[in-house]
Amino acid sequence: MYTILEKQQLSQDVFYFRVSAPDIAKSRKAGQFVLVQLDADFGERVPLTIADANADEGWIALVVQAVGATTLKLSRRAVGDKLAVVLGPLGNPTHISHVGTVVCVGGGIGVAPLYPIAQAYKAAGNKLIVIMGARTKELIIFEDKMRAIADEVIIMTDDGSAGTKGLVTEPLKALCEQTPPPDEVVAIGPPVMMKFCAETTRPFGIHTVVSLNTIMIDGTGMCGGCRVTVGGETKFVCVDGPEFDGHQVDFSNMMLRMKAFKEREQKDLHKCRMRAQAAALQAGREN
Numbered sequence: 391m392y393t394i395l396e397k398q399q400l401s402q403d404v405f406y407f408r409v410s411a412p413d414i415a416k417s418r419k420a421g422q423f424v425l426v427q428l429d430a431d432f433g434e435r436v437p438l439t440i441a442d443a444n445a446d447e448g449w450i451a452l453v454v455q456a457v458g459a460t461t462l463k464l465s466r467r468a469v470g471d472k473l474a475v476v477l478g479p480l481g482n483p484t485h486i487s488h489v490g491t492v493v494c495v496g497g498g499i500g501v502a503p504l505y506p507i508a509q510a511y512k513a514a515g516n517k518l519i520v521i522m523g524a525r526t527k528e529l530i531i532f533e534d535k536m537r538a539i540a541d542e543v544i545i546m547t548d549d550g551s552a553g554t555k556g557l558v559t560e561p562l563k564a565l566c567e568q569t570p571p572p573d574e575v576v577a578i579g580p581p582v583m584m585k586f587c588a589e590t591t592r593p594f595g596i597h598t599v600v601s602l603n604t605i606m607i608d609g610t611g612m613c614g615g616c617r618v619t620v621g622g623e624t625k626f627v628c629v630d631g632p633e634f635d636g637h638q639v640d641f642s643n644m645m646l647r648m649k650a651f652k653e654r655e656q657k658d659l660h661k662c663r664m665r666a667q668a669a670a671l672q673a674g675r676e677n
Contacts, residue, residue, distance in 0.1 A: 391472035395449055400531045403456045404499055405465045406441075411476050412448030414440075420486060420510040421503075421633055423603060424450070424478030426464070433474070434460045437628065439503035439603050440479065442535075450476075453502035453531070481632050484599070486510045490573035491517040493565055494540075495558050495587050497579020498524050501532045503601060504578045511576075512539050519572070520544070521561050523583070527552035558583065559590045566594045574599070577636060581605075581645050588636030598636035602627045605644060618644050 396408035414424060423439040436458075442451035456465040467473075484507050492511045496504040501522050512518045520536045523546040530545065530552055537543050544561045545553025554561075558579075565572055575598040577587035584600040591598045605616045605627055616627035619640035625631065 391474065392476040394467055394469050394471050394473070397467070397469050400453070401529050403465070404529075404531060405454050405456070406502075407452045407454065407464075407467075408449050409452060409473060409476060410448060411450045414476065414478050415443045415448050415450050416445045418443050418450065418479040419483030420506040421484030421601065422479035422481045423503075423632065424452070424476050424480065426452070426473055427475035427477075428460065428463055428467070428473060430474040435475065435477070436460050436464075437480070437603065439601075439632075441502040441505055441532075443506070453499060455499050481603075481628065482630070484510065484576075484633060486514050488515045491519065491570070493519045493521065493562065493572045493575045495521045495562060495575065495577040495579070495583075496523070496532075497558060497577075497583040498529060499531065500579030500583075500601075501530075501536070503603060504576065505532050505535055507576055507578075508536065509539055516573075517541050519565065521546065521558045522553075523547065523558035523579070524552075525549065557586075559586050562587060563590050566591055566596060572596055575636075576600075578603075581641055584636060585639075585641035585645075588639070588641075592637055599633050600636040600639060601632045602634060602639070602644065603632040 393410045394407055395410055398406040400406055418440050423437050425435045426438055427433050427435045438452045438454060440450050441453045454461050454464050456462040494504050494508045508518055508520060518540045519542045520540040521544045522530060522533065522536065524530045525548045527547060546556050546558050547553055571594055575591050575596055577584045577598065578601045588598050588600060602618060618625050618627055620634050621638040
């Protein structure tokens with residue numbers, strides 16, 4: 391069993407968990423993920439990217455957005471509760487090297503899996519520029535953590551409630567136009583954001599890495615749900631990735647595939663919320 395050591399609510403549906411997992415904390419590398427199962431007897435296993443870790447203290451950090459039945463149940467767990475299964479680290483780690491200047495672009499909850507990658511690039515001696523974007527100020531996460539490691543942090547919001555009003559591609563393009571331009575770009579966030587980040591850097595020939603972790607389902611390569619086209623070839627995000635060359639990813643096909651699970655996911659989430667409301671009502675009657 392894996393014990394929840396800390397829980398924070400970062401925004402309306404986004405939660406931070408620090409979980410005891412000594413072996414994983416010692417062996418994980420930036421960009422890798424774990425599979426989490428809430429209960430031992432029955433339950434879905436969900437892939438979650440490791441957002442931070444401490445090998446000496448034996449914990450890993452997970453950031454969870456309650457978008458489906460299992461993640462909603464996880465968001466309701468408390469400090470001291472146990473998770474039945476935390477399997478990992480899985481996936482290919484980020485290739486980290488000293489390249490010069492690295493721009494890390496995070497959109498929404500994508501900032502969480504971006505954090506350990508940014509840490510690793512900075513530790514390798516690179517100049518680190520972080521661009522963070524969200525719809526509104528309340529959805530900005532990990533700002534203090536990023537400011538603690540980055541040489542420069544740029545905040546963009548759709549409504550202008552924090553930082554500058556606009557899209558993350560705007561400062562990214564401005565950086566690409568500078569002399570010298572960035573040596574590498576890493577983008578993690580909604581697929582449409584990653585697509586346009588890759589299109590922004592393409593004319594400049596800047597190597598751009600994207601993480602497609604949002605499309606993963608079982609995390610083992612058995613279900614085929616995370617199948618994507620990269621450079622004209624079929625890849626499976628959980629075993630071949632989760633990171634790929636953003637200029638080679640067929641984002642249009644990926645986004646179309648993600649819609650296939652949306653309706654079922656919403657139905658399961660609705661059922662889970664209805665059960666929780668019914669349980670709360672029943673508990674109130676008994677008291």
